[in-house]
Amino acid sequence: MLVLTLETSANQYHKANILIVDDTSSNLRLLSKLLQDEGYAVRCALDGATALTIAEAEWPDIILLDIVMPEMDGYEICQQLKISEKTQQIPVIFFSNLEDVFDKQKAFDVGGVDYIPKSFNSLEVIIRIEHQLTIQSAKAEIIRLNTELEDRVKERTQELEVTNQKLQQEINQRQQVQDAMIRQALQDSLTGLANRNAFISKVKKAIKQKQSNNNYQYAIFLLECDRFKYVKHNYGYIEANRFLIALSNQITTCFSESACISRFEGDDFAILVDSFTELKIIKDLAKNVQEKLQQPFNIQEEKMKVSNCLGVALGNQQYLEVDHLLHDANLAMQVSKNQTIYQIFDTKKHSLFKGYNKKKLDIEAELKRAIDNNEFIVHYQPIISLATGKITELEAFIRWNHPQKGMVFPSSFIASAEETGLIIPMGDLVILEACKTIVKLQKEHDLNLKVSIDLSPAQFHQPNLVKKIKQIIDATGIKGEDLQLEMPEKAIYQNPELTIKYLNELKESRVGVGISDFGYGHSPLTYLALTYLISFSVSRVKIDSNLLQQDTQEKSDYNFQEHDIYFCEQLISLSRQINVPVIVKNLRFNKQLKYFKDLQCKFGQGILISKVLDPKALEELLLWSTF
Template identity: 40%
Template sequence: MNHERLNPEKKDILIIDDTPDNLRVLSSLLTKQGYNVRKALNWQMALIACQTVLPDLILLDIMMPEVDGYEICQRLKSQESTNDIPVIFISALDDVFDKVKAFAVGGVDYITKPFEFEEVLIRIKNQLSLISARQEILELNTQLEIRVRERTFELEKTLHKLQQEINERQHLQNKLLDIVLHDSLTGLPNRVLFIKRLDKALTRAKQEQNYQFAVLFLDCDRFKVVNDSLGHLVGDELLVAIARRLQQFISPFDTLARFSGDEFAILLENITDIKMVTKIADDILKQLYLAFPLSRYEVFMNASIGIILGNKDYEKSEFLLRDADTAMYRAKAMGRARYHVFDPIMHQEALKLLELENDLRRAVERQEFIICYQPIINIKNRDIAGFEALIRWQHPTRGIVPPADFLPVAEETGLMNQINFWVLQSVCETLCQWQKYPEIKQKLKVSVNLSPKIFLQTNFLAKVDQILHDTQVDPRSLDLEITESALMENSDSVKTILKELQARQIKLIMDDFGTGYSSLSYLHSFPMDALKIDKSFVLRMLENQQSLGLVSAMINIAHSMGMGAIAEGVETQEQLAQLQKLNCDFAQGFLFSVAIAPELALDLLLSAPQW
């Protein structure tokens, strides 16, 4: 069946009326108005007409044979194809009941016969306008639905794309966060992530009375030796192997982190007591003691471990790490390859050390040091052969600080070279003043102790030459005391410097002989003029023959190699007499004098004492 319109531009009107005159009159009038008009005398003709072409509007008479207008309208409204066609009833029935019934069965309007054509035309136009309006609304709705579907599809695509971008960005953020919070070499948490977890543990300890945790701070011993000798690639491989071995001792609730270089930290949570922590530290040390089979080398490594028990009284996690680090350095100082548990006293000691370091830096700037002189006696004629210059620190509040309390700090902080050059300058100035006295022998010598690190100074010889030039001191009056360790470290470069000093006629003394390497094989390599026997041997030489034999051997070694022998720490006449029997050349110690101020040393010289 064809339900299309005859002409979309000309509206199609179907008139259903059993009176031919009515059909003819209406048809003629409407046709003149430009409508396409079709006629049906009964229901059957009306149905065929609708099945052929759907009309835009139906004019329906009520009084029809067999099937009246009400029934025809109901039938049209009951069919899906015709239920939307507007029906205008045209009837001679003028009763309200008839009109109501007409509207009840689906009619849209009601025209009473006899009718005025203008009224019919207006009502037709109104209904057709409504149809057009509804059609436009339907089309607009259809277009709107299409546009909504299109926009919805585009929005869904945009949302999908946006979600993909969000997912990619989140993935990138997670990756960047992982990079920021983890060590790139070992894959372990780094310092930042460790501190975050330590913060949580500290917060939990403040909230939960029974919760305990501990921090282990681990520093590899001798790692620098491996790195410098075998290369950084091997060093990196070793760090990864160490990390894997340490992971054996970590539960899923604990944290192992690499801080930097060869430093690792472990956060142990839910511990029961300190024994549990020290047991883990012991197990770690045993595992690290075993060889590390790397790709090209087999390497041995150990570590020093500092332990701190978590304490809710700590304000910040950084303070916990500070104390764990302090305990680790104490373990190193005690011999390495061990652990040490932090004691609050250690923190006070560290604060004192820091205060001492700060004061020492100011002391160098303000030249708060003084030099005291201890006489060195010629054992044969018992008169003064020279002095050893010994530095003291005149602290503004502590008074005199002995060298044993501040020289190690000066070495660690890099201040020792400045102090050494200052001492050398001051000694040469004092020696220059002393040599102006005619009563003083021109052969008087003053010895100055040098730090091993001063030989690493590239301008060391230039500084010595400058001091000698400025003070005009005879170089033959100057002795430089050097420890065995200084000779062994960078021995080739040190040997060159010592020969340069000897060429300037400066005498060289090996200090504390017997306490270091004491290998006769290297003594031949260095141009030394004398050996100074450490006071620990002198103090014990009268106790037994073994100690006495050691002192005798040292004196004989010095003489056999053309060197003088100086015994330090002489406190009794018996010791002096024994040294004289052993043919020792020089001696110094409390028997003769303590270290005294320059003016007192000058008085002592001028008095020409004999012992």
Template identity: 35%
Template sequence: MVDINQRSSILIVDDSPLNVKGLFKILHHSGFIVSVANSGENALLEIKNTLPDLILLDVVMVGMNGFETCRHLKADPATQDIPVIFISALDEATNKAECFAVGGVDYITKPFAAEEVLARVRHQLALRAAKIEIERLNQELEARVRLRTLQLEAVNRQLQQEISDRHQVQEQLVYSALHDALTHLPNRTLLMERLEMALQRVKRYPDHLFAVLFIDLDRFKTINDSLGHQVGDRLLLAIAHQLQQLVRSTDTVARLGGDEFIILLDPIQDINDAIRVAERIHTQLRSPLQLASREVFIGASIGIAASATHYQQGSELLRDADIAMYRAKEQGKARYEIFDRAMYAEAIQKLQIENDLRQAAVGQEFHLNYQPIVSLDTGKIIGFEALLRWLHPERGLISPSQFIPIAEETGLVVPIGEWVLFTACSQMKQWQTKFSHPPAKISVNLSLKQLREPDFLEKIDRILTETEIAGESLNLELTESMLMDNVEELIFVLGQLRARNIRLSIDDFGTGYSSLSYLHRFPIDYLKVDRAFISELALVANLVRLQPQLFP
């Protein structure tokens, strides 16, 4: 293996100070020399002074975006060999494909995991170092061969041995460049080579069929975080071994990184062959794995894409299998989905919504509706709930059910949620100033991502100070499922909110865990019971009334 110099220089190109700070901390603490550029234009100027060994390049930036910046780098002979790893909050197959099309070598999805960032950075630095080392070794070897040909036969025999050793080193380097370091499965590079070969066979023989299975492990992050990375690595090794046992020798099992695996089934008779493999995988994963004296249960979401003559590149097949895999996750995980063109259209629409969502705040397209909260005892309005609405300049009013999940996935829900909180509190202050009997409280929905922000409480304090309203005028609403994630940390944050006299409520109670027994652990003031929960209680009451003999 090639030794990576920990003093390698890395340029971070990102216009988000928060992202830059996180990446800088990860890389600097690991011994790398780190420089920063806050735009594509500044990056090109910075590189003229010092050529970095690797570039971390954000996709979405004001001005020149990451793709355009990368094209400039690859067009310049002085910088075209510098590896570029793209970083983005969007984990879409179409976005990944464009990253590789413009010359990127890898892709990291926000939010960052330090282990993944370091693994990908070191991997690309190792590949670059391997290439340089091979070139140096070849040059050195040629010079030594020319010199040793003038020497005695004994010296020549020694030289031949050295040549043999160099070839072994080179073969090892090539192997390392084409295989995953942990599982020794083919990596992305080797997989793409085999995918392109399979596509060439389809072009020569239109009846030739193959399929790609995109496999993403469910709950892997939970297992990795709770049991440790060593157990997580053992789990990946075990899964890699199982997948290899479930396919033929002509098939390819590859690891893209993290908990993502690809199976290339080549050839197949029809799509049912791919379905049977997916079902075998699910059957195999129903049995627990014994790791570190623990039984670990893991599932997998699988996307299937079959070959067709319209595919021109292997990355297109990989993209479509990835889209199908995400559909499987959305449908409940531990299942498979077969790609169809409707999925691609939906992915494109989703990408468009995300792009528009990023511009919505700038264009002031968001507004709040205030739904009155009425006391059943007095019939008077006692408060309002702030409801976020998006009026798109071209598409009109977009339903929250369409854009809120995308905002959650991309992390945009954090700045949007802060805007909602500030705007609602400002409106509350206006009511308090204008009316002698203003509403008692304003209710605002919170996202779990907001609660996880390290400066969440500081933001709350700042908003209350700037809008000049007291904590008792604010009610924050959480969903029932949020109470099941990182309970101890959540209890602490909620306790800090109650210490500020902020009221807390659970929205749509009855749609999730629906257990009253765990509520005593949380400082909750109100429950907003879901209609479905009440209707089920009403159904039971009617059964008791109509057929009392069933309920002794």
């Protein structure tokens, strides 16, 4: 039995205790030296029995655990740790040479919080350990804040008893947030279905299996429904989320457990079905899905019917890439919109899909022409300090000055731009032009202004983003601290490692990065995402005033729903404690403005303050504004 204790100097984690478990002494020495130099107290164990004994006696703050070991492997050790009340809360980080997705998934299934390959970079190990310790600390702080809030809630009148019960249920759910966040890599957080990453991984395996065995049969379904936006706009985010869950459940009942059912985004779904024996099975499945979705859904007191379109692509040995399958299934789905019945893609009937494909190519060509001809322009909306009313920042918005159609708004072309990848050069144009405008305003009017630009996940995760930003800073002369980039909350979940990398690199240039549309539906995952703000060094958070839904029974001073008020209060309170400012957008009513000012929310924007302005109108506004 090998047990080493390495004393360290004080550090920000108060001599956090780390237990390393590995049957290879050289690995123990290497990791022990690395962690000792960082100020951690380290103990080592060569086998599972020793590790369990140390964990029970010492209560380490975190455990680094090898997988492949004699007698008791890492999976079994982790399971034993999670059974014991003394050790079940200790975070376990697996490190191993096993690279298969199955092995990594199993590591998370048995209770691991992270997975590091043994071919690790020293800095990566330290960062991941510090992130886990930060998450544990933040989770404890959230629990403390929730306890305080619960004490206040208990003092409310009997009229709020139902709301108190919902709050308690939500507090209990947060205990499961850590495991749910880990599964974000492969699971849609709202519905529990597979996400796009998991689906693509499954399809890749199907393609590979088809190449080696032509008797193997598989097909993919692409399904698009049409009522999600209607529910969101008319009933709010929470009811829209409930609708998506009900929709997902209905779809799931149509397929066997072996099918991979995935939600891509909104009410778009993809399904992989394999090992069928005849085409009739696929046709029956497609027909059954469409029939099931014709049954009305209950949205509050409204019975709502959902129309859908469904396209199917049958796997064959000519398909070598997932994108080609998705492309053909999507073509079939588009034709299905006009046929009112599912469509199976067939190369012999390719002419059926030429019309849609030509239209798509035409749109792509028109967008490329617009970029080349500088038809895209940038408008701006002021952001003010809610405390002083002064303009502190501008948010940039793209517009298309079409030669025939006039001014075209983003809702008409952004989806096509994202689908074709042209969102990247369009986004580059917006960043460059916005930086030029801010520098011009600062020089000509002696103004202290910042500019913020919203990026899509594709824009934020492009390989050369940081290089582009630095080049734009050098070319325009804008100060790094005057440029604020905003990414959607889902960009963090899609690629957390790249997000961390870019945040650190942009921070070196003093460029701020915030999260836009934070708290979509304010699910339990929102609260864990907030703890990530600490470890990710996010500069600010932007929320939508539409999070506050109308309370027809007028139960509160502001006439908003209690769970919405609770969410906003907790978010803004916690953001103040970690010094991450909150911006509320889409302010339309005075009562919204008053509510957020009373909460001491720092910044706001919306048509109540100012509409989106072209550069000329913006300059006129700034001339009359006080800074």
